[in-house]
Amino acid sequence: RKEVEQDPGPFNVPEGATVAFNCTYSNSASQSFFWYRQDCRKEPKLLMSVYSSGNEDGRFTAQLNRASQYISLLIRDSKLSDSATYLCVVGVMDTGRRALTFGSGTRLQVQP
Amino acid sequence: EADIYQTPRYLVIGTGKKITLECSQTMGHDKMYWYQQDPGMELHLIHYSYGVNSTEKGDLSSESTVSRIRTEHFPLTLESARPSHTSQYLCASSENRDRGFYGYTFGSGTRLTVV
Numbered sequence: 415r416k417e418v419e420q421d422p423g424p425f426n427v428p429e430g431a432t433v434a435f436n437c438t439y440s441n442s443a444s445q446s447f448f449w450y451r452q453d454c455r456k457e458p459k460l461l462m463s464v465y466s467s468g469n470e471d472g473r474f475t476a477q478l479n480r481a482s483q484y485i486s487l488l489i490r491d492s493k494l495s496d497s498a499t500y501l502c503v504v505g506v507m508d509t510g511r512r513a514l515t516f517g518s519g520t521r522l523q524v525q526p
Numbered sequence: 527e528a529d530i531y532q533t534p535r536y537l538v539i540g541t542g543k544k545i546t547l548e549c550s551q552t553m554g555h556d557k558m559y560w561y562q563q564d565p566g567m568e569l570h571l572i573h574y575s576y577g578v579n580s581t582e583k584g585d586l587s588s589e590s591t592v593s594r595i596r597t598e599h600f601p602l603t604l605e606s607a608r609p610s611h612t613s614q615y616l617c618a619s620s621e622n623r624d625r626g627f628y629g630y631t632f633g634s635g636t637r638l639t640v641v
Contacts, residue, residue: 448629457616457632458569501569503629513559513584514630518568 415440418517420502426523431492435520437485437502446505447478449487451498452519458501461487492524529553532617532633539607539640547602547636549617558600559630561616562586569616575600607640614638 420437427433439447447464462469464476464485475488485502499519506515530551539545551558556577561569561584571584575594589611590604600619604611614637618630 450629455637457635458630459632460629463629513571513574515571515585516561516569 416517417441417506417515418502418504420517420520422518422520424521424523426525427492428525429492429494431524432488432490433492433522434489435487435500435502435522437487437517439483439485439502439504439515441504441506442483444483444504444506446514447476447485448503448505448514449474449476449485450501450503450516452501453498458516461500489522492522494524494526497522497524530617530619530631530633532615532636534636535634536637537639539638541606541608541640543607545604545607545638547615547617547638549600549602549633550598551600551619551631551633552598553619553621553631554597555619555621555631556597557620558594559618559620560584560590560592560600560602561618562588563614563616563635565614573602607638609640612638612640 418439449461450458451461452458462471464478468477473490477486499521501519502517533548558575560573563569570586572588573592575581581592614635616635617633620630621628
């Protein structure tokens, strides 16, 4: 089982739509959570951190459910420029190693 | 304006050649990482470093080696390139934090093709 699981998509949505991505992680000792965005053939870029209380950044809302080991990202009023792959990322402190584990990503295509 | 730089951006090289992928950051970060990513696939950690003279292997077994002689520089070397090494190599760095993590800043990557 992968440490971080995401629905690969693609999610094809019209402009203005609301879309939600889900992610589950397997290690209950996970400490930190992020959503990254990766455009085709580019490097990943940090979109937002995810906090236990949930957090919002403009049109983007992230939620964390530690009991279910579940993370979500909601995008409201989708723009064409939101088309990208969204990576769910988890940080675990494990036997002295501290590094982020990346999901394989969910691809979003926003259509005019 | 990038604060973490990778060179070359693209590299096509013959089997058996020795190559070094460069990564430098100007942010003073102690922690640096190398990830490998095939097209459409997830990133896999291959090496990481928590500071000068500190290097460790990651989750994905790799024939590459790394060094960390200076804080800002974290090069990756393949002694003898093979077609199976064809991939994208991404370097990242992060701030220090006693607990938890800061997000990573990635370089723009090196797309390596071994023919």
